[in-house]
Structures are given as structure tokens and as C-alpha cells.
Amino acid sequence: MESIVYLNGDFLPKSEAKISAFDRGFLLADGVYEVVPVIRGRMIDRLPFRERFTNSLRALKMEWPMPREAFEEMMEELIRRNGIEEGGIYVQVTRGVAPARTFEFPKGLEPTVMAFAFAKEILHNTHAEEGVPVVTVEDIRWKRRDIKSIALLGQCMAKEEAVEKGAYEGWMVEDGFVTEGVASSAYIVKDGTVITRPLSNRILPGIRRKVLLELAPAHGLKVEERPFTVEEAYEADEAFLSSATTLIYPIVRIDDRIIGDGRPGPVTKKLRELYVQSALAEATGELREK
Structure with a gap:
């Protein structure tokens, strides 16, 4: 079965998850990411994940793209939909799609939010x-x-x-x-x-x-x-x-x-x-x- 990806509010088959060529993450690497371990179907190290993700966003003058609780609920749903018992979840937030390629931070953009889950043996390998x-x-x-x-x-x-x-x-x-x-x-x-x-x-x-x-x-x-x-x-x-x-x-x-x-x-x-x-x-x- 094709894996499911989260993109800007939707859970999509991997092959259907598309991002604009004018997204600042694609053009300028203007974004941040995190990887969270999953063990027995649950994310671990949640508290330090929140802290570091917040600090990375703040350093780029960005905010959480949605309330933290909703963000983590999205991650949990992605784990469930992909049936991940052990592995990780990757989350990425970019500043979004801008009308022009400029080096300064454009104001008022809708951020691009993408996440995917993957299986990997963590405890025994x-x-x-x-x-x-x-x-x-x-x-x-x-x-x-x-x-x-x-x-x-x-x-x-x-x-x-x-x-x-x-x-x-x-x-x-x-x-x-x-x-x-x-x-x-x-x-x-x-x-x-x-x-x-x-x-x-x-x-x-x-x-x-x-x-x-x-x-x-x-x-x-x-x-x-x-x-x-x-x-x-x-x-x-x-x-x-x-x-x-x-x-x-x-x-x-x-x-x-x-x-x-x-x-x-x-x-x-x-x-x-x-x-x-x-x-x-x-x-x-x-x-x-x-």
C-alpha cells in the first residue's frame, strides 16, 4: 500500500503530495524540520522536540503553523494511517509560496507544512x-x-x-x-x-x-x-x-x-x-x- 503524506491540511498518497516550484523551501531552503522517533506506535521525546522546533522556527522569525496540540495530533494520525510501530516521523515547515524570489523574509505568507512517517528498527539492530x-x-x-x-x-x-x-x-x-x-x-x-x-x-x-x-x-x-x-x-x-x-x-x-x-x-x-x-x-x- 502506498504511504500517506500530510501536506497543508490533507492526508494524501505519497504520489499525490505536490509542492509549488515557487515554495521558498525549494528555492532558498527557507524552512526547518524535525525527526521524532516512534516506538510502539507512539512518539517519544516530545518535550525536547517541542522546545527545539520552537527555537528553530523562532530563529527564522516563524511561528508554529497551527496550535501545537493540533500539530501533534496530525503527527499521531499520520503514524496511525501508515501503521508505524517503530521508526520515525519527519515534519517540515517552510515560509511558503512567495510571489517573487527575494532574499528578505516576505510577510503574510501561508506556511507549507509537510510530514511523513517511516518504519525503521530502533530497539534491536x-x-x-x-x-x-x-x-x-x-x-x-x-x-x-x-x-x-x-x-x-x-x-x-x-x-x-x-x-x-x-x-x-x-x-x-x-x-x-x-x-x-x-x-x-x-x-x-x-x-x-x-x-x-x-x-x-x-x-x-x-x-x-x-x-x-x-x-x-x-x-x-x-x-x-x-x-x-x-x-x-x-x-x-x-x-x-x-x-x-x-x-x-x-x-x-x-x-x-x-x-x-x-x-x-x-x-x-x-x-x-x-x-x-x-x-x-x-x-x-x-x-x-x-
């Missing part, structure tokens, strides 16, 4: 069990990486380079320091301490990162927020990444260097277990929204 390789790539992106912008050409180029080198992910490097993964947050572990770059406009404020940095100290794990170099990453005891539909993947190789003993380490495995427990609690209603 080979990458989570065995770990993945990453390679370092140059970070060539713009200076407002804290906005979850649909302008992703720099990330696409970096991902292509990583794939051509046989890696699962790229770790972007600027001035000798790792900023973040192409589509994930980056971490190393040294002497039992989880190390990750502090928030700034140089990285995206990862939702999984936010949850992990709350879970870790609550369960006796040390966290240090500071930049780390590529050399430090090579010498780390463990390394891992996090994103919406991976939760946490261990990293077993960076470039040509084996990390630790080449297998997922104990801190990474504990953090993934804790995150899965938290996600399942939210999905089953045991973890109530505040």
Missing part, C-alpha cells in the same frame, strides 16, 4: 549490537548550526565522503576539534567519563544528547562538556553517536584507528540500555509528560 565505523571529514557548514534548517548541502557532501570511505557516519572537524556527526551528536569516553562538545551555535542541540546528559549523572556516570580533538578521539576508551532513529550506536573505529578493543564498551552499552528503558516508559505511558 546490528549496528547497535556490533558498533559502526566513522571517518573524520572537514566541517564546511554555516555558522548557525543550532537551527535545524533544511539547508543540508554541507552535511550531504560530508556524508557522501564518509560513505565513499566505507564508513557509517562522518565526524565533522573544525580547527582540529570534532564538532558533531553529519546526522548525529558525537561523544567519547575516557576513564569512565562521557565527553561531548558544549552547546553553541556551532552544533545542533541534539535531543538525544539532552536526554543522555540527564540520564548519565542520574545513574552515576560522569559527564564533561568540552571540545575534544581528533587525537583524543583516537585514544578514547569508547566512542558513540546519538540521533533520533539510532538512539545510541557504539563507534568501534574512527578513520583507521580501532577504538578500545574494537567492540562496544560498557559505558556506551549502559547508556543505550538506560535510553531504551526511558523510551519504552514514555511509549507505554509509564513516563508521564510534565
Whole structure:
């Protein structure tokens, strides 16, 4: 059966979902997006999703295109119509269709709202069990990486380079320091301490990162927020990444260097277990929204 897409108030078969060639998202990447994990048919990490989506919209001088409750009801209906038990939902809002291609923000446009759901194994998969390789790539992106912008050409180029080198992910490097993964947050572990770059406009404020940095100290794990170099990453005891539909993947190789003993380490495995427990609690209603 053809998947169902939400577009500007309608639920449509994927083949019928069309957007104007004059939409500012198409012409100028003038829009933002989010990806929300789905587990057992329910969205998880709702609260940090709302916060980050709001911040991205505000940075582009945009508002939620409809009341938040209605927006999330739309997402839930899309999950239901597509029968998604485990996977994710992608939502995108652009400034809309403008009468002329101009660089300033036109006023009074009707935003374009699009969303689709997809199936993916999150809780149990080979990458989570065995770990993945990453390679370092140059970070060539713009200076407002804290906005979850649909302008992703720099990330696409970096991902292509990583794939051509046989890696699962790229770790972007600027001035000798790792900023973040192409589509994930980056971490190393040294002497039992989880190390990750502090928030700034140089990285995206990862939702999984936010949850992990709350879970870790609550369960006796040390966290240090500071930049780390590529050399430090090579010498780390463990390394891992996090994103919406991976939760946490261990990293077993960076470039040509084996990390630790080449297998997922104990801190990474504990953090993934804790995150899965938290996600399942939210999905089953045991973890109530505040």
C-alpha cells in the first residue's frame, strides 16, 4: 500500500503530495524540520522536540503553523494511517509560496507544512549490537548550526565522503576539534567519563544528547562538556553517536584507528540500555509528560 503524506491540511498518497516550484523551501531552503522517533506506535521525546522546533522556527522569525496540540495530533494520525510501530516521523515547515524570489523574509505568507512517517528498527539492530565505523571529514557548514534548517548541502557532501570511505557516519572537524556527526551528536569516553562538545551555535542541540546528559549523572556516570580533538578521539576508551532513529550506536573505529578493543564498551552499552528503558516508559505511558 502506498504511504500517506500530510501536506497543508490533507492526508494524501505519497504520489499525490505536490509542492509549488515557487515554495521558498525549494528555492532558498527557507524552512526547518524535525525527526521524532516512534516506538510502539507512539512518539517519544516530545518535550525536547517541542522546545527545539520552537527555537528553530523562532530563529527564522516563524511561528508554529497551527496550535501545537493540533500539530501533534496530525503527527499521531499520520503514524496511525501508515501503521508505524517503530521508526520515525519527519515534519517540515517552510515560509511558503512567495510571489517573487527575494532574499528578505516576505510577510503574510501561508506556511507549507509537510510530514511523513517511516518504519525503521530502533530497539534491536546490528549496528547497535556490533558498533559502526566513522571517518573524520572537514566541517564546511554555516555558522548557525543550532537551527535545524533544511539547508543540508554541507552535511550531504560530508556524508557522501564518509560513505565513499566505507564508513557509517562522518565526524565533522573544525580547527582540529570534532564538532558533531553529519546526522548525529558525537561523544567519547575516557576513564569512565562521557565527553561531548558544549552547546553553541556551532552544533545542533541534539535531543538525544539532552536526554543522555540527564540520564548519565542520574545513574552515576560522569559527564564533561568540552571540545575534544581528533587525537583524543583516537585514544578514547569508547566512542558513540546519538540521533533520533539510532538512539545510541557504539563507534568501534574512527578513520583507521580501532577504538578500545574494537567492540562496544560498557559505558556506551549502559547508556543505550538506560535510553531504551526511558523510551519504552514514555511509549507505554509509564513516563508521564510534565
